Amino acid sequence: MKKIKNVSLIGLGAIGSAYGSKLHTLLGASFRVVANEERIRRYKSEGLNVDGTVFHFNYILPEAKTEPADLVIFAVKNAELEQAILDMKHHIGPDTIILSLLNGISSEEEIYEATNNEHILYSMCVGIDALRTNNKIRFSSMGKICFGERDQTTSDNIIALRELFDMADIPYEIPENIWHAIWAKFMFNVGVNQTSAVFRASFKYFQEIPALHQWMEQAMYEVVEISKSIGVHLTEDDLRNYRPILMNLAPDGQTSMLQDIEANRKTEVEYFAGKVCELGKKYQIPTPVNDQLYKMITIIESMAKL
Ligand SMILES: NC(=O)C1=CN([C@@H]2O[C@H](COP(=O)(O)OP(=O)(O)OC[C@H]3O[C@@H](n4cnc5c(N)ncnc54)[C@H](OP(=O)(O)O)[C@@H]3O)[C@@H](O)[C@H]2O)C=CC1
Numbered sequence: 182m183k184k185i186k187n188v189s190l191i192g193l194g195a196i197g198s199a200y201g202s203k204l205h206t207l208l209g210a211s212f213r214v215v216a217n218e219e220r221i222r223r224y225k226s227e228g229l230n231v232d233g234t235v236f237h238f239n240y241i242l243p244e245a246k247t248e249p250a251d252l253v254i255f256a257v258k259n260a261e262l263e264q265a266i267l268d269m270k271h272h273i274g275p276d277t278i279i280l281s282l283l284n285g286i287s288s289e290e291e292i293y294e295a296t297n298n299e300h301i302l303y304s305m306c307v308g309i310d311a312l313r314t315n316n317k318i319r320f321s322s323m324g325k326i327c328f329g330e331r332d333q334t335t336s337d338n339i340i341a342l343r344e345l346f347d348m349a350d351i352p353y354e355i356p357e358n359i360w361h362a363i364w365a366k367f368m369f370n371v372g373v374n375q376t377s378a379v380f381r382a383s384f385k386y387f388q389e390i391p392a393l394h395q396w397m398e399q400a401m402y403e404v405v406e407i408s409k410s411i412g413v414h415l416t417e418d419d420l421r422n423y424r425p426i427l428m429n430l431a432p433d434g435q436t437s438m439l440q441d442i443e444a445n446r447k448t449e450v451e452y453f454a455g456k457v458c459e460l461g462k463k464y465q466i467p468t469p470v471n472d473q474l475y476k477m478i479t480i481i482e483s484m485a486k487l
């Protein structure tokens with residue numbers, strides 16, 4: 182039976198630090214964080230403050246030759262994935278399990294195209310409201326990591342990951358159909374992340390202003406329509422299932438996209454509205470709300486550059 186004894190992670194941001202801190206506590210030096218010199222200097226000078234506890238991880242440069250890891254975790258933003266895959270090349274061997282915690286529906290495919298690795302599990306995290314300010318990360322809920330095989334089998338990789346997460350005390354779920362779950366999460370991000378970015382709204386406003394909530398759901402309905410043509414078949418129930426999740430997020434918490442806007446970073450709009458509009462055109466499904474969200478968010482990004 183496969184056993185995960187060492188793990189390498191890239192992307193020590195909100196999500197990577199939250200789950201990475203659990204893996205560091207379990208595995209010590211066998212949990213490695215891949216980063217360039219500038220990042221390592223920054224991490225070493227202050228440490229990573231995860232919910233009040235300062236962590237010093239085992240850092241390794243991308244060019245350092247090493248044995249492949251049993252598990253590689255990607256926790257960067259979508260636009261950073263291409264470089265991150267290159268930086269992880271020494272850590273990915275023929276038996277390495279790969280987990281991508283990125284939002285959106287394209288990261289697993291992108292990793293597969295670049296690595297040809299046969300052990301990529303499909304995954305995403307939900308219910309976590311991690312907020313990063315420089316080297317400080319806080320969250321009111323760790324949420325859970327959902328993972329599975331695209332063909333819905335219970336492989337040795339699934340069993341090995343389940344065992345690791347049990348030992349590390351990382352909350353997880355293995356949904357019956359991970360691809361459906363990833364699409365449902367995509368639908369939520371298309372709604373809440375983008376709307377929060379335009380209105381600069383923390384979760385409190387979605388929880389208390391019905392008109393804002395409805396506006397968000399209009400963007401989500403466009404994903405429901407597209408999913409029917411793709412064969413994923415999201416339903417009204419999938420949309421409704423996200424209402425209690427949103428209600429339970431910290432009122433002063435922010436989506437990862439709003440955090441990007443406030444920190445003047447590039448957002449993931451290409452992977453949310455960008456993808457919805459692309460698929461809408463392909464399947465001739467109107468996407469008026471996402472068309473506007475795409476325009477507004479790219480304008481906000483351009484304004485930040487001036
Ligand atoms: N925040 C949240 O609550 C949630 C986020 N997500 C998703 O998770 C993913 C990650 O989001 P989040 O954690 O918020 O993002 P962050 O921006 O907080 O973290 C990304 C981190 O990756 C680092 N990074 C980027 N490229 C490299 C590289 N080549 N080598 C080493 N480090 C690198 C960045 O470092 P630097 O800052 O130095 O550039 C940054 O620390 C996104 O797809 C997001 O949509 C999903 C659920 C919830």
Ligand SMILES: CC(C)(CO)C(=O)C(=O)O
Pocket residue numbers: 284306307308309310311324370373374435436437438
């Ligand atoms: C909305 C949220 C917090 C849900 O986990 C998320 O996925 C994000 O901010 O990117």
